[in-house]
Amino acid sequence: MKDFLIILLHELIIIPTSAICFFPMKNQLKHKLSKTILHILIFYITVIPAMTWITFRFSLKPITVLIPSLFLFFSCYHNSLVTSIDKSFAVFSYGSSITALICNFANAFDATRNPFSGEGIFSFEKSLFQLITGSIIAILLFYPFTRYGCILIDKLNLPRVFGTTILISAIFVSINMLIRPEHYETLYTNKVFRAFIGSLFMISATLLLLTIVFYFIVAGILRERDTLEKNRLLEMQQSQYIKQQKYMQATSAERHNFRQTIRTLQRLAEDENYDALKSYLKKFVKTIPKKDVIEFCNNHAINALLNYYADNAKAAHITLHWVINLPSYCLIDDVDLCNVLGNLLENAITAQSEVTEKDRFINLYTEAVDKNDNLYFAMSNSFNGKVRQADGKYLSTHHKGNGIGLSTICQIAKKNGGFANFYHKDTVFNSDIVMSLSGFVED
Numbered sequence: 055m056k057d058f059l060i061i062l063l064h065e066l067i068i069i070p071t072s073a074i075c076f077f078p079m080k081n082q083l084k085h086k087l088s089k090t091i092l093h094i095l096i097f098y099i100t101v102i103p104a105m106t107w108i109t110f111r112f113s114l115k116p117i118t119v120l121i122p123s124l125f126l127f128f129s130c131y132h133n134s135l136v137t138s139i140d141k142s143f144a145v146f147s148y149g150s151s152i153t154a155l156i157c158n159f160a161n162a163f164d165a166t167r168n169p170f171s172g173e174g175i176f177s178f179e180k181s182l183f184q185l186i187t188g189s190i191i192a193i194l195l196f197y198p199f200t201r202y203g204c205i206l207i208d209k210l211n212l213p214r215v216f217g218t219t220i221l222i223s224a225i226f227v228s229i230n231m232l233i234r235p236e237h238y239e240t241l242y243t244n245k246v247f248r249a250f251i252g253s254l255f256m257i258s259a260t261l262l263l264l265t266i267v268f269y270f271i272v273a274g275i276l277r278e279r280d281t282l283e284k285n286r287l288l289e290m291q292q293s294q295y296i297k298q299q300k301y302m303q304a305t306s307a308e309r310h311n312f313r314q315t316i317r318t319l320q321r322l323a324e325d326e327n328y329d330a331l332k333s334y335l336k337k338f339v340k341t342i343p344k345k346d347v348i349e350f351c352n353n354h355a356i357n358a359l360l361n362y363y364a365d366n367a368k369a370a371h372i373t374l375h376w377v378i379n380l381p382s383y384c385l386i387d388d389v390d391l392c393n394v395l396g397n398l399l400e401n402a403i404t405a406q407s408e409v410t411e412k413d414r415f416i417n418l419y420t421e422a423v424d425k426n427d428n429l430y431f432a433m434s435n436s437f438n439g440k441v442r443q444a445d446g447k448y449l450s451t452h453h454k455g456n457g458i459g460l461s462t463i464c465q466i467a468k469k470n471g472g473f474a475n476f477y478h479k480d481t482v483f484n485s486d487i488v489m490s491l492s493g494f495v496e497d
Contacts, residue, residue, distance in 0.1 A: 057176065062106045064116055064181035067153060068123055069098065070188035074195055075131055075149040078203030081468065082137040090134050097130045115174040117231070120157075124150055138447070141207055144216040147223035151193065151261060154230035158254055165238040165247070168185035172237045202269060208469075209276050211461045226261055264316065281458035284389070289362075349378040355388045356395065363399040372406055372414040381422045382431060384491050392467045397459035398433050398485055405483065413481075422491055428472060431487040439481040447478055463487060 072094060083090050101123065109119045124146075132142045161173050164180035171177060210216075233253060241247040315338060322331040350360040360378065367374055380391075399416070406414045414437045422428070442449040448460055460476060463485075467474040471490035478484065 056348055058106065058110045060176045060178050060181055061105065061109050061116075063178070063185060064176055064344045065102050065106050066181075067108075067120070067156065067184050067188050068102065068127055070192035071124065071149050071153045071274045072131065072183070073192045074152060074199065075145050077196055077199035078145055078207045079135055079137065079142070080200055081208050081465075082135045082141075084136050093130065093134055094404070097127065101126055102234065113376050116157075116176060117173075117234075123421055124153070127480045137207065139214045140216040140220075144219045144374055145203075145207070147227070148265075151223045151226035151230070153188065154187050155254065155261070156184055156191065158230050158234055159187060161235055161238075162241075162247075162251055162254065165235065169238050169242060173234050174236065175229050188437070202273075205276070206269065207270050208360055210272055215272070222264065226257065229257060233234055257435045267453075282360050312404070317487060350376065352382065352461065353380055353391070356380060356391055359392050360399075363396070363403065365398075366403055367416060370403060370406055370414070371411045372416055374404065374416055374418075376418040377420070378418070380429075381491070384422065386429065386489055390470060390489075394431065394463050394466055394487060394489075397463050398431070398487075400477075402433065402435035402483070403447055405435060408438040409481070410437045427491065428488045429491050431485070431489075433485045436480075436481055437483050439478075441478060444485050 076090075076094075085093075105119050105123045105126075109116075128143070128146045130145060135142055160180045160183045163183045164171060164177055167179045168175075168177055179205060183320075233250065235241055235250065241250055318334065319331065319360065320327075322334060348357075348361055348364060350357050350364075356378070360376070363372060364376075398418070402416045407417075413436050417433065418430045421428075421430050438474050460474075464474045467489055471492070472488040474488075475486045478483070
Protein backbone atom coordinates (compact mmCIF):
# COMPACT_ATOMS: atom_id res chain seq x y z
CA MET A 55 0.00 0.00 0.00
CA LYS A 56 2.88 2.35 0.82
CA ASP A 57 4.46 1.80 -2.60
CA PHE A 58 1.11 2.48 -4.28
CA LEU A 59 0.77 5.84 -2.48
CA ILE A 60 4.34 6.83 -3.42
CA ILE A 61 3.59 6.10 -7.09
CA LEU A 62 0.32 8.06 -6.78
CA LEU A 63 2.26 11.01 -5.33
CA HIS A 64 4.68 10.79 -8.25
CA GLU A 65 1.82 10.88 -10.78
CA LEU A 66 0.41 14.05 -9.21
CA ILE A 67 3.01 16.11 -11.11
CA ILE A 68 0.39 16.17 -13.85
CA ILE A 69 -1.66 18.64 -11.76
CA PRO A 70 0.80 21.58 -11.87
CA THR A 71 1.58 20.64 -15.48
CA SER A 72 -2.09 20.95 -16.42
CA ALA A 73 -2.35 24.27 -14.56
CA ILE A 74 0.59 25.64 -16.56
CA CYS A 75 -1.12 24.52 -19.78
CA PHE A 76 -4.43 26.17 -18.88
CA PHE A 77 -3.02 29.55 -17.78
CA PRO A 78 -2.53 30.99 -21.32
CA MET A 79 -5.89 29.55 -22.40
CA LYS A 80 -8.09 31.49 -20.01
CA ASN A 81 -9.94 33.13 -22.92
CA GLN A 82 -10.17 29.95 -24.99
CA LEU A 83 -12.25 27.76 -22.66
CA LYS A 84 -15.12 25.95 -24.34
CA HIS A 85 -17.16 25.99 -21.12
CA LYS A 86 -17.34 28.15 -18.03
CA LEU A 87 -14.34 27.98 -15.71
CA SER A 88 -16.27 26.05 -13.06
CA LYS A 89 -17.39 23.40 -15.55
CA THR A 90 -13.86 23.10 -16.98
CA ILE A 91 -12.42 22.60 -13.50
CA LEU A 92 -15.03 19.91 -12.86
CA HIS A 93 -14.05 18.05 -16.05
CA ILE A 94 -10.36 18.19 -15.14
CA LEU A 95 -11.09 16.97 -11.60
CA ILE A 96 -12.96 14.00 -13.04
CA PHE A 97 -9.91 13.30 -15.20
CA TYR A 98 -7.64 13.44 -12.14
CA ILE A 99 -9.89 11.18 -10.09
CA THR A 100 -10.21 8.53 -12.80
CA VAL A 101 -6.99 8.57 -14.86
CA ILE A 102 -4.32 9.21 -12.20
CA PRO A 103 -5.36 6.32 -9.88
CA ALA A 104 -5.76 4.03 -12.93
CA MET A 105 -2.27 4.83 -14.24
CA THR A 106 -0.91 4.45 -10.71
CA TRP A 107 -2.43 0.98 -10.41
CA ILE A 108 -1.00 -0.05 -13.82
CA THR A 109 2.45 1.15 -12.76
CA PHE A 110 2.19 -0.66 -9.40
CA ARG A 111 0.73 -3.85 -10.86
CA PHE A 112 3.29 -4.30 -13.63
CA SER A 113 6.29 -2.68 -11.89
CA LEU A 114 6.78 -0.09 -14.63
CA LYS A 115 9.28 2.76 -14.61
CA PRO A 116 7.98 6.28 -13.81
CA ILE A 117 8.63 7.64 -17.32
CA THR A 118 6.79 4.69 -18.89
CA VAL A 119 3.48 5.76 -17.38
CA LEU A 120 3.99 9.53 -17.08
CA ILE A 121 4.21 10.03 -20.86
CA PRO A 122 0.88 8.29 -21.70
CA SER A 123 -0.71 10.08 -18.72
CA LEU A 124 0.31 13.41 -20.21
CA PHE A 125 -1.08 12.51 -23.62
CA LEU A 126 -4.36 11.39 -22.06
CA PHE A 127 -4.44 14.77 -20.36
CA PHE A 128 -3.83 16.49 -23.72
CA SER A 129 -6.89 14.78 -25.19
CA CYS A 130 -9.02 16.11 -22.33
CA TYR A 131 -7.24 19.47 -22.46
CA HIS A 132 -7.76 20.10 -26.18
CA ASN A 133 -11.43 19.06 -26.05
CA SER A 134 -12.05 21.65 -23.33
CA LEU A 135 -10.81 24.51 -25.55
CA VAL A 136 -12.14 26.36 -28.60
CA THR A 137 -8.69 27.08 -30.03
CA SER A 138 -6.92 25.25 -32.86
CA ILE A 139 -4.87 22.12 -32.19
CA ASP A 140 -1.60 23.81 -33.19
CA LYS A 141 -2.02 26.32 -30.34
CA SER A 142 -3.14 23.78 -27.75
CA PHE A 143 -0.37 21.32 -28.63
CA ALA A 144 2.24 24.11 -28.60
CA VAL A 145 1.25 25.10 -25.06
CA PHE A 146 1.04 21.43 -24.00
CA SER A 147 4.53 20.76 -25.42
CA TYR A 148 5.91 23.76 -23.58
CA GLY A 149 4.35 22.56 -20.33
CA SER A 150 5.81 19.09 -20.93
CA SER A 151 9.30 20.56 -21.38
CA ILE A 152 8.97 22.27 -17.99
CA THR A 153 7.77 19.00 -16.44
CA ALA A 154 10.74 17.13 -17.93
CA LEU A 155 13.08 19.64 -16.29
CA ILE A 156 11.31 19.29 -12.95
CA CYS A 157 11.61 15.49 -13.12
CA ASN A 158 15.37 15.73 -13.69
CA PHE A 159 15.79 18.18 -10.81
CA ALA A 160 13.83 15.68 -8.71
CA ASN A 161 16.25 12.95 -9.81
CA ALA A 162 19.19 15.13 -8.75
CA PHE A 163 17.59 15.75 -5.36
CA ASP A 164 16.83 12.05 -4.94
CA ALA A 165 20.44 11.22 -5.79
CA THR A 166 21.60 13.22 -2.77
CA ARG A 167 19.17 11.33 -0.52
CA ASN A 168 19.44 7.86 -2.05
CA PRO A 169 22.78 7.66 -3.90
CA PHE A 170 22.42 3.93 -4.63
CA SER A 171 18.95 4.27 -6.17
CA GLY A 172 18.06 5.23 -9.74
CA GLU A 173 15.66 7.07 -12.02
CA GLY A 174 13.44 4.03 -12.41
CA ILE A 175 12.86 3.58 -8.66
CA PHE A 176 10.10 5.47 -6.89
CA SER A 177 10.87 7.22 -3.63
CA PHE A 178 8.78 9.38 -1.35
CA GLU A 179 11.40 12.17 -1.26
CA LYS A 180 11.65 12.41 -5.05
CA SER A 181 7.88 12.35 -5.59
CA LEU A 182 7.27 15.00 -2.92
CA PHE A 183 10.09 17.23 -4.23
CA GLN A 184 8.71 16.88 -7.75
CA LEU A 185 5.17 17.87 -6.73
CA ILE A 186 6.27 20.81 -4.55
CA THR A 187 8.68 22.15 -7.17
CA GLY A 188 6.07 21.80 -9.91
CA SER A 189 3.49 23.63 -7.77
CA ILE A 190 5.90 26.49 -6.99
CA ILE A 191 6.77 26.93 -10.67
CA ALA A 192 3.07 26.87 -11.61
CA ILE A 193 2.41 29.63 -9.04
CA LEU A 194 5.32 31.70 -10.38
CA LEU A 195 4.09 31.31 -13.96
CA PHE A 196 0.45 32.15 -13.16
CA TYR A 197 0.70 35.92 -13.66
CA PRO A 198 2.96 36.10 -16.74
CA PHE A 199 1.06 33.30 -18.49
CA THR A 200 -2.43 34.66 -17.75
CA ARG A 201 -1.39 38.27 -18.42
CA TYR A 202 0.95 37.95 -21.40
CA GLY A 203 0.71 34.36 -22.61
CA CYS A 204 -3.01 34.64 -23.31
CA ILE A 205 -2.33 37.68 -25.53
CA LEU A 206 -0.22 35.52 -27.84
CA ILE A 207 -2.82 32.75 -27.88
CA ASP A 208 -5.73 35.13 -28.48
CA LYS A 209 -4.16 37.33 -31.15
CA LEU A 210 -1.54 35.24 -32.96
CA ASN A 211 -2.96 33.10 -35.77
CA LEU A 212 0.14 31.73 -37.49
CA PRO A 213 0.26 27.90 -37.39
CA ARG A 214 3.88 27.86 -38.58
CA VAL A 215 4.98 29.88 -35.56
CA PHE A 216 3.26 27.48 -33.16
CA GLY A 217 4.68 24.56 -35.13
CA THR A 218 8.17 25.95 -34.51
CA THR A 219 7.51 26.22 -30.76
CA ILE A 220 6.35 22.59 -30.74
CA LEU A 221 9.63 21.53 -32.36
CA ILE A 222 11.71 23.53 -29.87
CA SER A 223 9.77 22.11 -26.91
CA ALA A 224 10.24 18.58 -28.31
CA ILE A 225 14.01 19.20 -28.43
CA PHE A 226 14.03 20.28 -24.78
CA VAL A 227 12.00 17.22 -23.75
CA SER A 228 14.33 14.92 -25.71
CA ILE A 229 17.45 16.44 -24.14
CA ASN A 230 16.01 15.97 -20.65
CA MET A 231 15.14 12.35 -21.39
CA LEU A 232 18.63 11.67 -22.75
CA ILE A 233 20.47 13.09 -19.74
CA ARG A 234 18.31 11.53 -17.02
CA PRO A 235 20.47 9.20 -14.88
CA GLU A 236 19.50 5.50 -14.96
CA HIS A 237 21.67 4.84 -11.90
CA TYR A 238 22.59 7.55 -9.42
CA GLU A 239 26.03 6.01 -8.82
CA THR A 240 27.15 7.39 -12.20
CA LEU A 241 26.56 10.91 -10.93
CA TYR A 242 29.26 10.41 -8.30
CA THR A 243 31.92 9.56 -10.88
CA ASN A 244 34.42 12.42 -11.10
CA LYS A 245 32.41 15.65 -11.61
CA VAL A 246 29.38 14.14 -13.35
CA PHE A 247 26.94 15.31 -10.66
CA ARG A 248 28.17 18.89 -10.93
CA ALA A 249 27.93 18.72 -14.73
CA PHE A 250 24.42 17.26 -14.49
CA ILE A 251 23.20 20.08 -12.23
CA GLY A 252 24.95 22.66 -14.39
CA SER A 253 23.30 21.23 -17.50
CA LEU A 254 19.86 21.45 -15.91
CA PHE A 255 20.35 25.09 -14.96
CA MET A 256 21.68 25.90 -18.43
CA ILE A 257 18.69 24.18 -20.05
CA SER A 258 16.34 26.09 -17.73
CA ALA A 259 18.02 29.42 -18.52
CA THR A 260 17.93 28.71 -22.27
CA LEU A 261 14.22 27.80 -22.13
CA LEU A 262 13.46 30.96 -20.15
CA LEU A 263 15.49 33.14 -22.54
CA LEU A 264 13.83 31.65 -25.63
CA THR A 265 10.42 32.20 -24.03
CA ILE A 266 11.15 35.88 -23.37
CA VAL A 267 12.63 36.44 -26.83
CA PHE A 268 9.67 34.67 -28.45
CA TYR A 269 7.20 36.86 -26.55
CA PHE A 270 8.87 40.13 -27.53
CA ILE A 271 9.22 39.10 -31.18
CA VAL A 272 5.56 38.09 -31.43
CA ALA A 273 4.43 41.13 -29.42
CA GLY A 274 6.26 43.29 -31.96
CA ILE A 275 4.51 41.51 -34.83
CA LEU A 276 1.12 42.03 -33.17
CA ARG A 277 1.83 45.71 -32.50
CA GLU A 278 2.80 46.19 -36.14
CA ARG A 279 -0.39 44.47 -37.25
CA ASP A 280 -2.48 46.66 -34.93
CA THR A 281 -0.73 49.75 -36.29
CA LEU A 282 -1.55 48.68 -39.85
CA GLU A 283 -5.19 48.16 -38.87
CA LYS A 284 -5.34 51.62 -37.27
CA ASN A 285 -3.64 53.18 -40.30
CA ARG A 286 -6.16 51.51 -42.58
CA LEU A 287 -8.98 52.91 -40.46
CA LEU A 288 -7.40 56.37 -40.58
CA GLU A 289 -7.13 56.12 -44.37
CA MET A 290 -10.83 55.28 -44.55
CA GLN A 291 -11.68 58.23 -42.30
CA GLN A 292 -9.46 60.50 -44.39
CA SER A 293 -11.19 59.30 -47.55
CA GLN A 294 -14.57 60.18 -46.07
CA TYR A 295 -13.24 63.55 -44.85
CA ILE A 296 -11.98 64.42 -48.35
CA LYS A 297 -15.37 63.53 -49.82
CA GLN A 298 -17.14 65.68 -47.24
CA GLN A 299 -14.77 68.58 -47.94
CA LYS A 300 -15.44 68.31 -51.67
CA TYR A 301 -19.16 68.28 -50.99
CA MET A 302 -18.93 71.35 -48.76
CA GLN A 303 -16.86 73.23 -51.32
CA ALA A 304 -19.21 72.24 -54.13
CA THR A 305 -22.26 73.44 -52.19
CA SER A 306 -20.74 76.64 -50.75
CA ALA A 307 -21.93 78.79 -53.66
CA GLU A 308 -25.42 77.28 -53.50
CA ARG A 309 -25.61 77.94 -49.78
CA HIS A 310 -24.45 81.53 -50.34
CA ASN A 311 -27.10 82.12 -53.02
CA PHE A 312 -29.81 80.09 -51.35
CA ARG A 313 -31.32 83.19 -49.73
CA GLN A 314 -31.71 84.80 -53.13
CA THR A 315 -33.24 81.61 -54.48
CA ILE A 316 -35.84 81.60 -51.68
CA ARG A 317 -36.74 85.20 -52.48
CA THR A 318 -37.14 84.39 -56.17
CA LEU A 319 -39.37 81.41 -55.39
CA GLN A 320 -41.41 83.52 -52.99
CA ARG A 321 -41.94 86.22 -55.64
CA LEU A 322 -42.97 83.70 -58.33
CA ALA A 323 -45.42 82.10 -55.90
CA GLU A 324 -46.92 85.50 -54.95
CA ASP A 325 -47.37 86.31 -58.65
CA GLU A 326 -48.97 82.87 -59.12
CA ASN A 327 -46.60 82.29 -62.05
CA TYR A 328 -46.55 78.53 -61.49
CA ASP A 329 -45.06 77.59 -64.87
CA ALA A 330 -42.05 79.82 -64.25
CA LEU A 331 -41.88 78.50 -60.67
CA LYS A 332 -41.76 74.87 -61.88
CA SER A 333 -39.16 75.69 -64.50
CA TYR A 334 -36.97 77.53 -61.97
CA LEU A 335 -37.20 74.64 -59.46
CA LYS A 336 -36.32 72.11 -62.15
CA LYS A 337 -33.18 74.04 -63.12
CA PHE A 338 -32.25 74.65 -59.47
CA VAL A 339 -32.45 70.95 -58.55
CA LYS A 340 -30.05 70.10 -61.39
CA THR A 341 -27.46 72.52 -59.98
CA ILE A 342 -27.39 70.79 -56.56
CA PRO A 343 -24.25 68.61 -56.38
CA LYS A 344 -24.81 64.99 -55.58
CA LYS A 345 -23.66 63.91 -52.13
CA ASP A 346 -21.54 60.76 -52.41
CA VAL A 347 -20.98 60.27 -48.66
CA ILE A 348 -23.72 58.06 -47.26
CA GLU A 349 -24.77 58.47 -43.64
CA PHE A 350 -25.10 54.85 -42.55
CA CYS A 351 -24.99 55.73 -38.84
CA ASN A 352 -23.95 58.50 -36.43
CA ASN A 353 -20.62 56.88 -35.51
CA HIS A 354 -18.01 58.69 -37.63
CA ALA A 355 -15.44 55.86 -37.54
CA ILE A 356 -18.00 53.22 -38.52
CA ASN A 357 -19.48 55.52 -41.15
CA ALA A 358 -16.07 56.09 -42.70
CA LEU A 359 -15.40 52.36 -42.82
CA LEU A 360 -18.80 51.54 -44.32
CA ASN A 361 -18.40 54.24 -46.99
CA TYR A 362 -14.96 52.85 -47.84
CA TYR A 363 -16.30 49.33 -48.39
CA ALA A 364 -19.45 50.61 -50.07
CA ASP A 365 -17.25 52.33 -52.67
CA ASN A 366 -15.24 49.12 -53.15
CA ALA A 367 -18.44 47.11 -53.53
CA LYS A 368 -19.85 49.61 -56.01
CA ALA A 369 -16.67 49.36 -58.09
CA ALA A 370 -17.06 45.56 -58.07
CA HIS A 371 -20.73 45.82 -59.16
CA ILE A 372 -22.04 44.25 -55.95
CA THR A 373 -25.65 44.82 -54.91
CA LEU A 374 -25.82 46.13 -51.34
CA HIS A 375 -28.62 46.08 -48.83
CA TRP A 376 -27.37 47.46 -45.53
CA VAL A 377 -29.40 48.45 -42.48
CA ILE A 378 -27.16 49.84 -39.74
CA ASN A 379 -28.87 50.67 -36.47
CA LEU A 380 -26.08 51.45 -34.02
CA PRO A 381 -27.39 52.89 -30.72
CA SER A 382 -25.70 55.89 -29.13
CA TYR A 383 -25.42 54.01 -25.80
CA CYS A 384 -23.25 51.29 -27.33
CA LEU A 385 -20.03 50.99 -25.25
CA ILE A 386 -18.21 48.58 -27.56
CA ASP A 387 -14.84 50.04 -28.54
CA ASP A 388 -14.82 51.64 -32.00
CA VAL A 389 -11.71 49.68 -32.96
CA ASP A 390 -13.48 46.40 -32.15
CA LEU A 391 -16.56 47.41 -34.13
CA CYS A 392 -14.44 48.47 -37.10
CA ASN A 393 -12.42 45.25 -36.99
CA VAL A 394 -15.59 43.12 -36.97
CA LEU A 395 -17.31 45.02 -39.78
CA GLY A 396 -14.07 45.49 -41.72
CA ASN A 397 -13.20 41.79 -41.67
CA LEU A 398 -16.78 40.80 -42.55
CA LEU A 399 -16.99 43.16 -45.51
CA GLU A 400 -13.46 42.56 -46.76
CA ASN A 401 -14.05 38.80 -46.81
CA ALA A 402 -17.44 39.29 -48.47
CA ILE A 403 -16.10 41.59 -51.21
CA THR A 404 -13.12 39.31 -51.85
CA ALA A 405 -15.48 36.34 -52.16
CA GLN A 406 -17.34 38.00 -55.07
CA SER A 407 -14.41 37.74 -57.50
CA GLU A 408 -15.58 34.35 -58.84
CA VAL A 409 -19.30 35.19 -58.83
CA THR A 410 -21.08 36.51 -61.90
CA GLU A 411 -21.96 40.22 -61.61
CA LYS A 412 -25.72 39.70 -61.66
CA ASP A 413 -25.52 37.33 -58.67
CA ARG A 414 -23.27 39.46 -56.46
CA PHE A 415 -24.79 40.75 -53.23
CA ILE A 416 -24.00 41.64 -49.63
CA ASN A 417 -26.82 41.96 -47.11
CA LEU A 418 -25.83 43.45 -43.74
CA TYR A 419 -28.13 44.06 -40.80
CA THR A 420 -27.10 45.53 -37.44
CA GLU A 421 -29.56 46.02 -34.60
CA ALA A 422 -29.74 46.32 -30.81
CA VAL A 423 -32.82 44.83 -29.14
CA ASP A 424 -32.87 46.99 -26.02
CA LYS A 425 -30.59 49.21 -23.97
CA ASN A 426 -29.29 46.46 -21.68
CA ASP A 427 -29.07 43.71 -24.25
CA ASN A 428 -26.80 42.78 -27.12
CA LEU A 429 -25.78 44.15 -30.46
CA TYR A 430 -26.52 41.79 -33.35
CA PHE A 431 -24.76 41.56 -36.70
CA ALA A 432 -26.30 39.43 -39.45
CA MET A 433 -24.66 39.28 -42.85
CA SER A 434 -25.11 37.13 -45.93
CA ASN A 435 -23.14 37.33 -49.13
CA SER A 436 -22.75 35.43 -52.36
CA PHE A 437 -19.63 33.35 -53.06
CA ASN A 438 -18.58 30.55 -55.40
CA GLY A 439 -19.71 27.78 -53.04
CA LYS A 440 -16.22 26.39 -52.49
CA VAL A 441 -15.06 26.13 -48.85
CA ARG A 442 -12.28 24.51 -46.85
CA GLN A 443 -13.11 23.28 -43.35
CA ALA A 444 -11.34 21.42 -40.53
CA ASP A 445 -12.74 20.60 -37.07
CA GLY A 446 -15.87 22.58 -37.89
CA LYS A 447 -13.88 25.75 -38.65
CA TYR A 448 -13.56 27.53 -41.97
CA LEU A 449 -10.06 27.63 -43.40
CA SER A 450 -8.69 30.32 -45.67
CA THR A 451 -9.03 29.63 -49.40
CA HIS A 452 -6.03 31.87 -50.09
CA HIS A 453 -3.42 30.32 -47.77
CA LYS A 454 -2.91 27.36 -45.44
CA GLY A 455 -4.43 27.52 -41.98
CA ASN A 456 -7.48 29.15 -40.42
CA GLY A 457 -9.10 32.21 -41.89
CA ILE A 458 -7.46 35.05 -39.94
CA GLY A 459 -10.41 37.42 -40.47
CA LEU A 460 -12.95 34.98 -39.05
CA SER A 461 -10.65 34.10 -36.12
CA THR A 462 -10.28 37.81 -35.32
CA ILE A 463 -14.06 38.28 -35.35
CA CYS A 464 -14.53 35.31 -32.98
CA GLN A 465 -11.94 36.68 -30.57
CA ILE A 466 -13.45 40.18 -30.55
CA ALA A 467 -16.97 38.79 -30.06
CA LYS A 468 -15.81 36.67 -27.11
CA LYS A 469 -13.87 39.59 -25.65
CA ASN A 470 -17.10 41.63 -25.68
CA GLY A 471 -19.20 38.93 -24.01
CA GLY A 472 -20.65 37.42 -27.18
CA PHE A 473 -20.00 34.89 -29.89
CA ALA A 474 -19.71 34.49 -33.65
CA ASN A 475 -21.24 31.82 -35.87
CA PHE A 476 -20.46 31.18 -39.54
CA TYR A 477 -22.20 28.79 -41.91
CA HIS A 478 -22.96 28.42 -45.59
CA LYS A 479 -25.66 26.97 -47.80
CA ASP A 480 -25.01 26.43 -51.49
CA THR A 481 -23.52 29.75 -52.70
CA VAL A 482 -24.54 31.93 -49.75
CA PHE A 483 -22.21 32.52 -46.79
CA ASN A 484 -23.81 33.64 -43.53
CA SER A 485 -22.27 35.40 -40.53
CA ASP A 486 -24.04 35.92 -37.20
CA ILE A 487 -22.27 37.90 -34.46
CA VAL A 488 -23.53 38.90 -31.04
CA MET A 489 -21.74 41.30 -28.68
CA SER A 490 -22.72 42.87 -25.39
CA LEU A 491 -23.59 46.55 -25.70
CA SER A 492 -21.66 47.15 -22.49
CA GLY A 493 -18.44 46.27 -24.33
CA PHE A 494 -15.40 44.45 -22.92
CA VAL A 495 -16.23 41.71 -20.43
CA GLU A 496 -13.51 40.95 -17.86
CA ASP A 497 -13.02 37.22 -17.19
